[in-house]
Amino acid sequence: LSVTLTFLGTGDAFGSGGRFQTCILIRAEAFQFLLDCGASSLIAMKKSGVPPLAIDAILVTHLHGDHFGGIPYLLLDAQFARRERRLRIAGPPGLQERLRVTSEALFPKSSQSQHRFPIDFFELEPRTTTSLEPLRVTAYPVVHFAGAPAYALRVECGGRVIVYSGDTEWTEALIEAASGADLFICEAYFFNKRVKYHMDYQTLLQHRARLGCKRLVLTHMGQDMIDRAADVSLECAEDGKTIVL
Numbered sequence: 584l585s586v587t588l589t590f591l592g593t594g595d596a597f598g599s600g601g602r603f604q605t606c607i608l609i610r611a612e613a614f615q616f617l618l619d620c621g622a623s624s625l626i627a628m629k630k631s632g633v634p635p636l637a638i639d640a641i642l643v644t645h646l647h648g649d650h651f652g653g654i655p656y657l658l659l660d661a662q663f664a665r666r667e668r669r670l671r672i673a674g675p676p677g678l679q680e681r682l683r684v685t686s687e688a689l690f691p692k693s694s695q696s697q698h699r700f701p702i703d704f705f706e707l708e709p710r711t712t713t714s715l716e717p718l719r720v721t722a723y724p725v726v727h728f729a730g731a732p733a734y735a736l737r738v739e740c741g742g743r744v745i746v747y748s749g750d751t752e753w754t755e756a757l758i759e760a761a762s763g764a765d766l767f768i769c770e771a772y773f774f775n776k777r778v779k780y781h782m783d784y785q786t787l788l789q790h791r792a793r794l795g796c797k798r799l800v801l802t803h804m805g806q807d808m809i810d811r812a813a814d815v816s817l818e819c820a821e822d823g824k825t826i827v828l
C-alpha cells in the first residue's frame with residue numbers, strides 16, 4: 584500500500600514566484616484529502632486535473648485566507664456540480680463559523696442554501712487524536728496569529744505519518760509533532776530573516792538534526808526563499824511535485 588502526495592500549491596499568501604497558495608493533495612487508497620485549501624486551490628486542482636468532487640476531506644492548519652480561503656469556492660462548485668459525496672472538514676475551533684462568515688462575504692446567501700451533500704465539521708482540540716476514518720489527525724499548537732488557534736497537523740493514513748507545520752515561527756511543538764514521521768512538510772517563508780509567526784530556512788536548518796522525521800520538505804516559500812533557491816540544501820516543494828510514501 585502506498586500513499587501519494589501532490590503539492591498543488593507551495594507559495595505564500597501573495598503569489599510569490601507565480602505559485603499557488605497552500606494546498607497539498609494526499610491519496611491513501613480510495614480516500615483523497617487536502618491539507619489546507621488556500622484561496623487559489625480550486626484553480627490549482629482544475630489545472631492539475633484533480634476532480635474536486637473526489638475530495639473526501641479537507642484538513643486546515645489555521646484560519647488564514649491562503650490556508651482555508653479556497654473552501655467557499657470548493658463548496659459552491661460542489662453545489663453546482665451536484666455533489667452528493669460526504670465531505671469532512673477539520674481544523675481549529677471556530678472553523679465552521681469563520682467559514683460561514685467568509686462564504687457569506689464572498690457570495691451572499693451562499694451559506695444559507697442547503698447542500699445536497701453532508702458536511703461533517705471537526706474542530707480539533709490540541710494534542711487530541713481525532714478519527715476521520717480512515718484518517719487520524721492530531722493537532723499541535725504552533726506560534727502564529729490567525730484569530731483562532733494555529734496548528735501543525737500530524738496525519739496518519741495508509742500506514743504512513745505525514746506532518747505539516749502550517750505557518751509558525753520555530754517552536755518545540757514541531758519536534759513533538761514531527762517525531763517518527765515519514766514526511767514532515769515545513770514552512771520556510773524566508774531564507775534567513777527572522778520574523779514573528781513565520782519560519783526561515785536558517786532557523787529550520789539549525790534544528791534539523793533534532794527533528795525525528797524520515798524526510799523533510801520545505802514549502803510556503805516567499806520571494807526571498809525563491810530567490811535563494813541555489814543556496815538551499817534541504818528538499819523544497821514546488822507546485823506539481825509528487826511524493827510516493
Ligand SMILES: [Zn+2]
Pocket residue numbers: 595596647649650750803
Ligand atoms: Zn500562510
Ligand SMILES: [Zn+2]
Pocket residue numbers: 645647650727729750
Ligand atoms: Zn498564516
